[in-house]
Amino acid sequence: MMLRSWDEGVWKWMLFLYNSGTDLNDTIANEGRPLLLTRPVITVGIVDALVGCADSVPLGNRLILVPDVVSLIVRLWVEDLEIPGRPNMVHNELTFVMYHIVNDSQNDSTFSTLVGAVNGAETVMRSATNRFRRLVSSTNSKEMESQLAFIDLLAENPMLRDAMHEVDALSVTLTAIDALTKQSNQIDACRALESCIDIMLLKHLLSGPNVKPLIHSINKGLLRTLYDARVAFGSNEECCEVLAEVIILVIGPSLIFRSVLHAVERAELKTGVFAAYRSAEHEFHEWETLTEVYQDMIQFKHEVDEELVHCGFLNCPTSDVRVKFHRCGRCQYKKYCSKECQQQDWPKHKRQCHKESANEITPVSDREFARDRAEFEVRMNIRSLFERVQKNPALQTTQDLMFQVDFTTLDRNISIGVAPFAPSPHEERRAAIYAKVQSGREAIQSLGLVTGWKELQRSSQPENILFPDKFRKLIIE
Ligand SMILES: [Zn+2]
Ligand SMILES: [Zn+2]
Secondary structure, X not given: OHHHHHHHHHHHHHHHHHHHHHHOOHHHHOOOOOOOOOHHHHHHHHHHHHHHHHHOHHHHHHHHHOHHHHHHHHHHHHHOOOEOOEOOHHHHHHHHHHHHHHHHOOOHHHHHHHHHHOOOHHXXXXXXXXXXXXXXXXXXXXXXXXXXXXXXXXOOOHHHHHHHHHOOHHHHHHHHHHHHHOOOOOHHHHHHHHHHHHHHHHHHHOOOOOOXXXXXXXXXXXXXXXXXXXXXXXXXXXXXXXXXXXXXXXXXXXXXXXXXXXXXXXXXXXXXXXXXXXXXXXXXXXXXXXXXXXXXXXXXXXXXXXXXEEOOOOOOOOEEOHHHOEEOOOOOOOEEXXXXXXXXXXHHHOOOOOOOOOOOOOOHHHHXXXXXXXXXXXXXXXXXHHHHHHHOHHHOOOOOEEEEEEOOOOOOOEEEEEOOOOOOOOOOOEEEEEEEEEOOOOOEEEEEEEEEHHHHHHHOOHHHOOOHHHHHHHHHO
């Protein structure tokens, strides 16, 4: 019966009502008399009807099939009209209908209708995020959680996921974690915190192909927020675990990038999180490791920054600060003071120049910093690496060796293998040093440089252990 009325055009009545409702201007139209069909009344009627439809499987499936109805729903949802006596009614009820549409729509056309009706993905995401913001300020943890589940569903669409950054869902999420930290003794707050981190931070906001979102979040106070939450939720195992994940899986491995390190350094000056951790009594394993790695990397950064850079052509005496040099366009690593020096050095450099893979995702300064650090790790461990090579019959060939420092975990293991490029039989055995880095939540890439294996050993003796650019001078000569 219901189905038949729907098919016979009940939905057309809905659209008609909505359209006339939008045209009605209450004060003019009623000419002083009470007007029954005000916009709130029409809206309540339509919303109730839509929720009823979404509640029924056959009717719900028909909802998606009529683009005009889909666009009506999203327009009403975004408009979020306040109904006297029923706060948030439109948004709450229609979120249920929207959930149904997004969850059940099998094709992209429903999505295009949905996004097109309100002029873009940003509007949809802004509406969802604003609702979340309101829930945060009223500290309604239970509803926060279900709103997060809805945002998660929306964000499965790449367009909407990208829009999350535009509407600054990150700030709202950090505010939410701060708010939840203040009510850490409540069970609902723990669960909402887990959702904030699992869904918003780990799955959407800190994922993606580069570290920009992470840097943005560090600038917005991510570290302080995580630390305060870790202290406040200290007795809740699940919360501690999910908080530690952000450190272990995202922040820690990203300290290999100069840009991230720089952001953390600035944040530390502002909020003193590491200082606070060190002076506190507690011991959190992930903060223990992060503090160590941070201090180590900051020291490295300062030493590298203070190094003079020498022109890559050895007969040239030019030494200066880094920025004035031009890089070899192929490896993006070696630096020269001029085109002439580069040309003169090419016959020698071409044997070691290693082309970058096509889809690089990090800026040159980050890549170079990571490679410098990888080289530093190899030099620091040169003796044990040499022994490992000696003991391994498979590596006792003339092939070029590869040393890969894994920066995607906080352990920094170095693996030894065969270099991933064609061996050069007429030359001395070479050593390729790779930094395996994680840029963003999942994107992994390898950044390499090549040098002579014998020279590497000779120049890595303890008395020579300095920092990268000084080494390089030693190696090539
Ligand atoms: Zn030069
Ligand atoms: Zn090169």
